Amino acid sequence: MRRTIDWADGAVVIIDQTALPGEYRLLELRTVGELVDAVKRLAVRGAPALGAAGALGVALSAHLNGDVPKDAELLAHARPTAVNLAWGVERALGKLGQGKDAVLAEALALLDEDEQLNETASKHAAEIVLAECPRRPLNLLTHCNAGRLATVGWGSALGVVWHLHERGLVEEVLVDETRPLLQGARLTAWELAQANVPYRVQPDSAAAAAMARGMVDCVLVGADRIAANGDVANKIGTYGLAIAARHHRVPFIVVAPSSTVDGKLADGSGITIEERDAAELTEHTPEGAQVFNPAFDVTPFDLITAVVTEHGRFEP
Ligand SMILES: CSC[C@H]1O[C@H](OP(=O)(O)O)[C@H](O)[C@@H]1O
Numbered sequence: 001m002r003r004t005i006d007w008a009d010g011a012v013v014i015i016d017q018t019a020l021p022g023e024y025r026l027l028e029l030r031t032v033g034e035l036v037d038a039v040k041r042l043a044v045r046g047a048p049a050l051g052a053a054g055a056l057g058v059a060l061s062a063h064l065n066g067d068v069p070k071d072a073e074l075l076a077h078a079r080p081t082a083v084n085l086a087w088g089v090e091r092a093l094g095k096l097g098q099g100k101d102a103v104l105a106e107a108l109a110l111l112d113e114d115e116q117l118n119e120t121a122s123k124h125a126a127e128i129v130l131a132e133c134p135r136r137p138l139n140l141l142t143h144c145n146a147g148r149l150a151t152v153g154w155g156s157a158l159g160v161v162w163h164l165h166e167r168g169l170v171e172e173v174l175v176d177e178t179r180p181l182l183q184g185a186r187l188t189a190w191e192l193a194q195a196n197v198p199y200r201v202q203p204d205s206a207a208a209a210a211m212a213r214g215m216v217d218c219v220l221v222g223a224d225r226i227a228a229n230g231d232v233a234n235k236i237g238t239y240g241l242a243i244a245a246r247h248h249r250v251p252f253i254v255v256a257p258s259s260t261v262d263g264k265l266a267d268g269s270g271i272t273i274e275e276r277d278a279a280e281l282t283e284h285t286p287e288g289a290q291v292f293n294p295a296f297d298v299t300p301f302d303l304i305t306a307v308v309t310e311h312g313r314f315e316p
Contacts, residue, residue, distance in 0.1 A: 001194075003115075003153050005044055005052045007108060010063055012056045014044045017149055021190040032061050032071040039078040039085070042181060046150020047082035047224045047260050048114050054088030055107035062100035068093070080272040081233055081296045082224040083262040115153035117257040117310040122159030125220070125255045125308040129160060130169070132251040132305060133217040137171040138164060141207060144178045144235035145187035146222025146255065156255040157220040158191060165197050173199040174210055178235060180280040180293065204237050208244035219245050223256040223307070230301030230316040231268025236294050242303040251305040258309040268298035 005014045011028040012035050019025050027043060029035045035057045038044050044053050054075050061071035072093050076086040091110060095102040140161060147158030164170050173192055177185035185201045192199040202210065210216050219241055225233040232254050245252040265271065274295040281291040307314035
């Protein structure tokens with residue numbers, strides 16, 4: 001499986017996630033402007049993949065002898081919620097004094113690490129799922145896409161499914177379609193189909209009813225920013241899922257690399273929530289309809305069974 005984002009011949013190469021599942025195509029981004037646009041359009045998306053995009057974007061600017069500090073600012077502010085984007089930018093920027101080759105080497109090291117960290121984090125989380133959920137095989141529920149496409153490779157929350165599926169322990173994955181951009185119906189379903197994992201797509205609004213019917217052993221989600229107290233920002237709808245899971249005593253597990261932890265943030269109240277364009281919601285509305293379109297919400301740590309990174313269970 002090729003990497004979601006990589007570097008090749010002076011370009012940042014991404015799988016164009018806006019084209020999936022209908023078309024699998026690569027985009028070669030040869031300017032920082034093209035990369036920033038791809039981030040804003042969610043052609044590349046998902047917190048860890050955004051970290052890689054930030055680092056590779058700084059390397060691209062240096063490679064082009066651009067205004068690196070200015071380009072770094074543009075990259076870091078392309079989307080506000082996932083802490084990984086600015087983290088990736090800062091990490092590559094830190095090598096600028098050692099020259100463009102050092103910047104690129106740091107960015108590529110970040111990509112190599114990301115695959116390993118997410119495989120380790122999801123392996124820890126798989127063990128916690130098995131400890132928390134007595135039923136075998138497991139019926140899992142996911143929200144948005146936290147798979148290979150949201151990372152450089154392997155995946156975080158969906159990476160747990162790969163570990164459990166390899167051991168024959170997954171009966172079915174219920175995939176929240178995840179309105180409005182349908183990362184679940186388009187991307188998670190595509191990844192599960194590629195891996196021959198049994199799944200059904202469901203409306204986001206069916207999740208609580210599925211839990212009420214006993215169809216869910218565990219909810220697995222990713223994260224975009226984790227505050228020091230364990231509060232988690234993730235795709236809009238995650239908070240409601242956590243409330244329903246608590247009501248139905250369904251384990252709710254968040255999986256992310258530790259680069260998603262923002263230790264400078266005491267709690268989730270300080271997390272900037274990206275508001276996206278009305279156009280994402282107005283395809284079927286009356287002309288001029290006003291919308292509320294936050295791309296993320298914050299789930300308090302006390303509703304979460306476990307936040308799991310490559311270091312294991314996150315302790316605030
Ligand atoms: C493994 S992080 C994935 C995380 O990012 C997604 O947001 P977006 O698709 O807007 O980049 C969503 O919150 C996922 O859980």
